[in-house]
Amino acid sequence: MSLSEPVKSSPVTRSQSFLILGGTIAGLFIIMLLISLAMPKDKTPEAVKIKADVGASGYELLLTNKNDFDWYGVTVYLNGFDYQYSFKSILAGEQMRVNLIEFCTGGGDRFNPFLKKLLKVYLTTDSPKGAGAYEFIN
Numbered sequence: 001m002s003l004s005e006p007v008k009s010s011p012v013t014r015s016q017s018f019l020i021l022g023g024t025i026a027g028l029f030i031i032m033l034l035i036s037l038a039m040p041k042d043k044t045p046e047a048v049k050i051k052a053d054v055g056a057s058g059y060e061l062l063l064t065n066k067n068d069f070d071w072y073g074v075t076v077y078l079n080g081f082d083y084q085y086s087f088k089s090i091l092a093g094e095q096m097r098v099n100l101i102e103f104c105t106g107g108g109d110r111f112n113p114f115l116k117k118l119l120k121v122y123l124t125t126d127s128p129k130g131a132g133a134y135e136f137i138n
Helices: 014-038
Strands: 053-059 059-064 071-078 084-088 095-099 120-127 130-137
Touching: 014 053, 053 120, 053 130, 059 071, 059 120
Parallel strands: none
Antiparallel strands: 053 059, 059 095, 071 084, 071 120, 120 130
8 A cells, every 4th residue: 555545444334423423412411511611600798787776756767777788778668578668877876867758659658657567678789798688577
């Protein structure tokens, strides 16, 4: 056999074609899996522990930030998520008072403390340490 003669190969059978195709697909799958495992994952930050005192005095809600850091973008909800009131911030140790009738729905309906009982207060906030929430059940 000389270098000028073509090399003769045996024809590929149908079952060999399927094996080659299956091996190629499996190899691509393994490569994609390895790439996805090597990619950095987005970590969901843990919620910040919010410490608060919540109470009602007459028709006012009393809310005290008991953390050693300030709260920003504070939203307070009454009896679920229907009635809400927002504060720009509540400083560490600061007590806020808000009349219950100031809480309203997205449609503008106000909480009526003469007709409804305050059952639950839920607070969400951002802080330099991350987002947090607090729940008070009366």
